[in-house]
Structure formats: C-alpha cells, structure tokens
Amino acid sequence: MTNEPVILTRALAKSYGNLAAARDLNLSVARNRITAFLGRNGAGKSTTIKMLLGMTRPTAGSGTVLGKQITNTTESCELRRRVAYVAEDKPLYGYMTVEQTIRFASSFYTDWRRDVEQKLVCDFELPLHRKVKMLSKGMRTKLALLLAFARRPDLLILDEPSEGLDPVGIEYLLQVLVALSAEGVSVFFSSHQIGEVERVADHVCILDKGCLLMDTSLDQLRQFYRRVDLVFSAPPPEREFRISGVQRIETSGRQMCVFASENAEAVVERAHDLNAVSVEVAPVGLRDIFLETVRET
Amino acid sequence: MFFKLIPTTGQPLYLQLMQQIRHAAETGALRDGDQLPGIRTLAEKLVVSPNTIAKAYSELEHEGLLELRQGSGAFVCVKRRTRFLADQVHMARRRIRDLIERLRDDGLLDQEIRRAFEAELLYPPEIVTKR
Numbered sequence: 389m390t391n392e393p394v395i396l397t398r399a400l401a402k403s404y405g406n407l408a409a410a411r412d413l414n415l416s417v418a419r420n421r422i423t424a425f426l427g428r429n430g431a432g433k434s435t436t437i438k439m440l441l442g443m444t445r446p447t448a449g450s451g452t453v454l455g456k457q458i459t460n461t462t463e464s465c466e467l468r469r470r471v472a473y474v475a476e477d478k479p480l481y482g483y484m485t486v487e488q489t490i491r492f493a494s495s496f497y498t499d500w501r502r503d504v505e506q507k508l509v510c511d512f513e514l515p516l517h518r519k520v521k522m523l524s525k526g527m528r529t530k531l532a533l534l535l536a537f538a539r540r541p542d543l544l545i546l547d548e549p550s551e552g553l554d555p556v557g558i559e560y561l562l563q564v565l566v567a568l569s570a571e572g573v574s575v576f577f578s579s580h581q582i583g584e585v586e587r588v589a590d591h592v593c594i595l596d597k598g599c600l601l602m603d604t605s606l607d608q609l610r611q612f613y614r615r616v617d618l619v620f621s622a623p624p625p626e627r628e629f630r631i632s633g634v635q636r637i638e639t640s641g642r643q644m645c646v647f648a649s650e651n652a653e654a655v656v657e658r659a660h661d662l663n664a665v666s667v668e669v670a671p672v673g674l675r676d677i678f679l680e681t682v683r684e685t
Numbered sequence: 686m687f688f689k690l691i692p693t694t695g696q697p698l699y700l701q702l703m704q705q706i707r708h709a710a711e712t713g714a715l716r717d718g719d720q721l722p723g724i725r726t727l728a729e730k731l732v733v734s735p736n737t738i739a740k741a742y743s744e745l746e747h748e749g750l751l752e753l754r755q756g757s758g759a760f761v762c763v764k765r766r767t768r769f770l771a772d773q774v775h776m777a778r779r780r781i782r783d784l785i786e787r788l789r790d791d792g793l794l795d796q797e798i799r800r801a802f803e804a805e806l807l808y809p810p811e812i813v814t815k816r
C-alpha cells in the first residue's frame with residue numbers, strides 16, 4: 389500500500405453556462421480513511437463526485453482517482469472497476485425484483501461477495517421477491533447500498549447514503565462502513581447528517597458554492613475549535629482579539645463571543661490581560677463549525 | 686469492557702478511548718494480561734472509524750500499558766507505575782473535591798465552577814507557574 393491519496397484533484401472546475409458548480413478544487417482524500425464530504429444543497433458535491441467518476445467532463449483542471457487520470461477514457465474505465473459508487477438518486481430498474489437486481493448487478497463483478505450480500509439482505513430486511521418500483525425510499529437506498537457493499541472495492545464513493553433510512557438503517561450503514569474501512573477500503577461519502585459524520589469520519593471536507601472551505605481531520609477540529617464567551621466591565625476592544633486562529637467575533641454590549649479554530653488559549657490569556665470579568669470556554673460541535681464555515685461566504 | 690465515546694465533547698475520540706482504558710487499568714477493571722477486543726470488533730461495536738481504535742491502541746502501546754500482538758489483539762500490562770498513578774489520581778480527586786466544596790460554600794453554582802476549570806485548564810503550564 390502506498391500513501392498516495394485515493395482522490396487528488398488540481399484546480400478542478402465545472403461550469404454549466406454561467407453557473408460555476410465547482411471552482412478551483414484541490415481535493416486530497418487519504419487512503420484508508422473515512423472522509424466525509426459536507427455542503428449545503430447545490431454546493432457542488434454531486435458534480436464533484438460525477439467528475440471523479442467520468443460521468444461529467446470538467447471545464448478545467450485535472451484529477452486522479454486511485455492514481456488514474458479521471459479525464460482519460462481508458463484510465464477512467466480502469467478506476468471505475470476498483471471503485472464502488474452509490475449515486476444520489478439511487479437509480480435502479482423498477483421492473484426487476486430485489487433478487488433479480490442483485491443477480492443482475494453481481495454478474496458484472498468478479499469481486500462480488502456472496503457472504504456479504506446474504507448478510508446485508510438479512511440485516512436490511514430486504515424483500516427479495518418485491519419489485520423495485522414497489523419499494524419504499526429507504527428500501528431502495530438499502531438495495532443500492534448492498535450493490536456497492538457486496539463488492540470488494542479499493543474505494544467506496546457514496547452520495548448521501550443515509551437518505552431515507554430510519555435510525556436502525558443508519559446504524560447498520562455506519563457499521564458496514566466501519567467494517568469495510570477495517571478491511572482497508574477507503575471511504576468517501578457526502579452527507580447532510582452531521583451526527584453520523586461526527587461519529588465515524590476521520591476527516592471532513594466542506595464545500596460551499598463550489599469552493600472547498602475546509603479540509604481537516606475531526607481530531608483537529610475537536611482539539612482546537614473553541615467558543616470563548618467573555619464579559620467585560622466596559623465595552624470590549626474587539627480588535628485586541630483579531631489574532632491568528634480567531635474566525636469570528638460577535639459583540640453585544642459588554643459581552644463578547646469569539647470563535648477560534650485554534651489558539652483559544654491566546655484568546656483566554658488576552659481576556660485575562662484585559663481584565664475580563666468572566667471567561668467561559670466551550671468546545672464547538674461539527675454542526676456549529678459547519679454553520680460557521682458556510683455563513684462566511 | 687464498556688467504553689463510551691462522545692463525539693461532541695471537544696476531545697479527539699482516540700484520546701477519550703485512551704483515557705477510558707487507562708482509567709480501567711487504574712481502577713482494576715482491567716487487570717494485567719487482560720485482552721481487549723480487536724480493532725475491527727471494537728470499531729464496529731462503538732461505530733467509530735477503525736483508525737480511532739488503532740491510534741488509541743498504538744499510543745497506549747507506546748506508553749507501555751498495552752502490548753499489541755500480531756493477529757491476536759491487545760493485552761493489558763499493568764506495571765507498578767500505573768498503580769502509583771492510580772494513587773495520585775485518587776489523592777488529586779480528594780483535593781479537587783475539597784476545593785469544589787469550598788467554592789460551593791462561597792455560593793458558586795456547579796456550572797460556573799465547571800467553566801472556571803475549563804478556562805484555567807487552557808493555560809499552558811508555564812504561565813501557571815509564573816504566577
């Protein structure tokens with residue numbers, strides 16, 4: 389195993405007419421990690437994933453997946469053999485039954501794992517003889533996930549895998565992700581479920597309006613991101629707190645709230661030097677970090 | 686063994702796991718020679734990334750509290766130092782309890798005491814000694 393990233397893009401961009409769906413993306417997704425891809429609706433997540441898999445052509449820039457050029461037709465074909473992908477809209481043939489769908493899909497892959505397939509049919513409680521068009525949204529998602537999980541890919545790319553799943557289904561999904569990761573599969577998934585991302589992801593990328601705004605490990609976020617609430621006896625001097633690591637300052641009367649992505653101890657020290665009456669430090673959850681990140685632009 | 690990792694506490698999950706294993710060894714819940722679950726098993730049970738477990742195990746191996754054997758898992762090795770640390774932690778707890786009791790007598794609410802601790806812990810060690 390090399391340490392080469394499983395996904396690497398350089399200034400990757402995609403425009404639809406005047407609309408820039410992705411701009412200047414420099415994405416690097418590490419091997420053997422679970423990486424979450426966050427962003428608001430329309431931030432460009434699905435467009436990015438489609439470019440990676442050769443389903444849409446980039447307007448500019450380049451990229452590799454598992455070391456293969458995404459814009460080279462032959463290499464794109466090679467990389468797709470080693471990537472399992474679940475699309476956002478979970479396209480399946482409505483006229484097939486669940487069992488027919490599984491047999492149909494498995495016939496394409498030499499790396500199909502019957503044992504995993506059978507376990508998932510059981511865990512997901514999939515009705516084998518029901519037609520796909522009669523399935524609920526959650527069941528469709530489960531079937532689409534099964535078709536990806538039952539292979540032995542090097543990289544798993546999932547576009548909103550938990551959409552439509554109930555809490556029990558989400559728990560199974562996360563357990564499967566963890567198990568595959570333990571077997572050495574790299575995972576890259578987009579999601580709006582911050583709670584699940586916060587639990588299983590090693591790394592998080594945040595995309596907004598086509599730009600990559602954050603690319604960091606969750607350990608890093610947990611360790612350094614802090615909210616410091618301060619109270620002063622007179623209106624506080626905001627500019628004293630414009631130091632490295634401080635993302636945003638909000639002042640209201642004698643109160644001040646400082647969001648710091650690092651360097652919180654310097655904020656506290658400064659507050660003491662300026663005779664703050666009260667200093668409170670609290671960790672910031674991924675939800676708030678996300679909201680902070682996408683509000684800036 | 687029961688472990689509980691909380692994603693929102695502002696502490697990396699691997700550090701939480703390390704502390705809980707260390708604590709279990711200090712209290713005697715884990716004894717010398719006890720075996721911990723494999724990385725994959727524990728990752729699936731806690732539903733966290735296997736890297737979290739792997740990092741905690743390898744750091745604890747570095748500290749000498751765990752011995753990782755290829756293919757057969759992680760084993761606890763409790764040395765004398767661990768027990769000494771347990772006594773120290775025990776004493777520290779008593780002192781903290783006394784201090785908290787006094788602060789409560791002064792009329793501070795638990796929430797306020799907790800925040801004060803949080804804020805003071807953020808001071809790097811050298812600043813504390815300068816005072």
